[in-house]
Amino acid sequence: xxxxxxxxxxxxxxxxxxxxxxxxxxxxxxxxxxxxxxxxxxxxxxxxxxxxxxxxxxxxxxxxxxxxxxxxxxxxxxxxxxxxxxxxxxxxxxxxxxxxxxxxxxxxxxxxxxxxxxxxxxxxxxxxxxxxxxxxxxxxxxxxxxxxxxxxxxxxxxxxxxxxxxxxxxxxxxxxxxxxxxxxxxxxxxxxxxxxxxxxxxxxxxxxxxxxxxxxxxxxxxxxxxxxxxxxxxxxxxxxxxxxxxxxxxxxxxxxxxxxxxxxxxxxxxxxxxxxxxxxxxxxxxxxxxxxxxxxxxxxxxxxxxxxxxxxxxxxxxxxxxxxxxxxxxxxxxxxxxxxxxxxxxxxxxxxxxxxxxxxxxxxxxxxxxxxxxxxxxxxxxxxxxxxxxxxxxxxxxxxxxxxxxxxxxxxxxxxxxxxxxxxxxxxxxxxxxxxxxxxxxxxxxxxxxxxxx
Ligand code: F0G
Numbered sequence: 062x063x064x065x066x067x068x069x070x071x072x073x074x075x076x077x078x079x080x081x082x083x084x085x086x087x088x089x090x091x092x093x094x095x096x097x098x099x100x101x102x103x104x105x106x107x108x109x110x111x112x113x114x115x116x117x118x119x120x121x122x123x124x125x126x127x128x129x130x131x132x133x134x135x136x137x138x139x140x141x142x143x144x145x146x147x148x149x150x151x152x153x154x155x156x157x158x159x160x161x162x163x164x165x166x167x168x169x170x171x172x173x174x175x176x177x178x179x180x181x182x183x184x185x186x187x188x189x190x191x192x193x194x195x196x197x198x199x200x201x202x203x204x205x206x207x208x209x210x211x212x213x214x215x216x217x218x219x220x221x222x223x224x225x226x227x228x229x230x231x232x233x234x235x236x237x238x239x240x241x242x243x244x245x246x247x248x249x250x251x252x253x254x255x256x257x258x259x260x261x262x263x264x265x266x267x268x269x270x271x272x273x274x275x276x277x278x279x280x281x282x283x284x285x286x287x288x289x290x291x292x293x294x295x296x297x298x299x300x301x302x303x304x305x306x307x308x309x310x311x312x313x314x315x316x317x318x319x320x321x322x323x324x325x326x327x328x329x330x331x332x333x334x335x336x337x338x339x340x341x342x343x344x345x346x347x348x349x350x351x352x353x354x355x356x357x358x359x360x361x362x363x364x365x366x367x368x369x370x371x372x373x374x375x376x377x378x379x380x381x382x383x384x385x386x387x388x389x390x391x392x393x394x395x396x397x398x399x400x401x402x403x404x405x406x407x408x409x410x411x412x413x414x415x416x417x418x419x420x421x422x423x424x425x426x427x428x429x430x431x432x433x434x435x436x437x438x439x440x441x442x443x444x445x446x447x448x449x450x451x452x453x454x455x456x457x458x459x460x461x462x463x464x465x466x467x468x469x470x471x472x473x474x475x476x477x478x479x480x481x482x483x484x485x486x487x488x489x490x491x492x493x494x495x496x497x498x499x500x501x502x503x504x505x506x507x508x509x510x511x512x513x514x515x
Contacts, residue, residue: 090511247399418495
């Protein structure tokens with residue numbers, strides 16, 4: 062497997078001593094989000110905003126049109142979005158959570174119910190911020206790390222049907238499909254499932270929106286795993302996906318191969334007009350919405366490069382290779398491997414550390430100390446919630462450590478650093494201890510939380 066590009070610019074990688082890392086992680090409150098990047102050797106914290114841009118993207122920086130109103134770069138991006146996603150109205154934003162805020166502010170009222178296969182942290186928080194209730198309806202297979210069902214991001218159509226039958230349509234302003242399902246392991250949704258969900262929703266007059274941050278990776282899995290789509294091009298599959306919905310929100314920081322940017326796109330003209338008014342209030346004029354003209358140029362190129370099959374084949378292959386090396390070493394990993402990340406099953410890795418002691422955070426801290434590798438907790442620290450009726454803390458079904466692979470950044474040798482470190486930790490896993498929280502904020506508190514070793 063060969064990178065379908067060669068390297069034109071390089072960036073030095075920091076190294077640190079184990080002793081120093083032990084001190085740094087303690088000072089960071091055992092939360093890798095609190096570490097300075099200059100102390101990280103291989104950064105697998107996120108695939109968001111961390112891509113390496115191509116020479117074509119860099120070249121577009123100079124032609125960006127920085128006009129306040131009517132920027133040429135906006136129209137170029139709008140043309141690209143219309144061609145690839147098929148939606149008429151484009152609202153650029155600085156990143157996807159601004160699009161979430163705008164979309165849910167326009168559509169969700171207190172007491173509303175918003176179904177999804179599974180919400181990402183920020184989409185969930187933005188619905189709840191509006192007083193809406195989020196309902197995850199992903200299929201049951203998604204919660205079994207060992208099950209290798211090819212489309213573990215699928216929404217459970219029976220449960221969706223039941224919800225649509227029991228809730229009044231006035232309480233259901235929209236449904237969201239997250240492609241790929243990041244918090245469920247970077248798992249794809251099949252085109253058949255998208256089509257069926259769309260039919261159910263259309264019958265009730267409920268608009269379907271995609272949280273499409275990793276739409277190209279999802280399309281690649283459809284081509285690879287859904288037999289009747291094997292002959293379609295990625296661009297055709299992408300068009301078929303988005304034809305099932307009324308709009309999408311996208312973070313260009315993922316499948317836009319950009320370091321910043323995002324957009325909301327919709328077929329609904331009235332909604333677009335309303336959102337543009339809010340955009341003026343919080344992001345900027347509708348033809349730049351929080352972005353420089355050059356950022357929009359970079360996005361327009363990125364969305365075309367990301368649907369290239371050679372790129373995707375290497376991309377998905379590189380993540381898969383990382384997963385296979387861990388699996389071969391006997392390390393418990395979530396199957397099948399995701400599109401942008403491999404998720405280590407921290408519950409199986411550290412069975413002696415209960416959810417209340419944050420096994421995925423403990424593993425993340427150990428991985429940093431072992432080799433200076435940073436990975437993200439997707440478990441009880443970020444995913445627990447208080448049950449509104451009982452007042453009890455409810456922990457998520459899985460405790461995962463996400464090893465995200467930035468796009469076009471690392472080679473296999475870099476990823477092997479993480480593999481070797483995890484192998485060493487696995488051999489002495491009984492020695493690892495759980496953590497306790499000493500500080501956590503109210504909104505998305507896991508990003509800044511501080512913990513101590515028990
Ligand atoms: N939706 C999904 C599925 C995401 O993964 C993210 C971000 C967002 C929405 C929000 O996008 O960052 O541009 O505001 N995910 C990043 C991650 C942060 O690390 O997975 P944003």
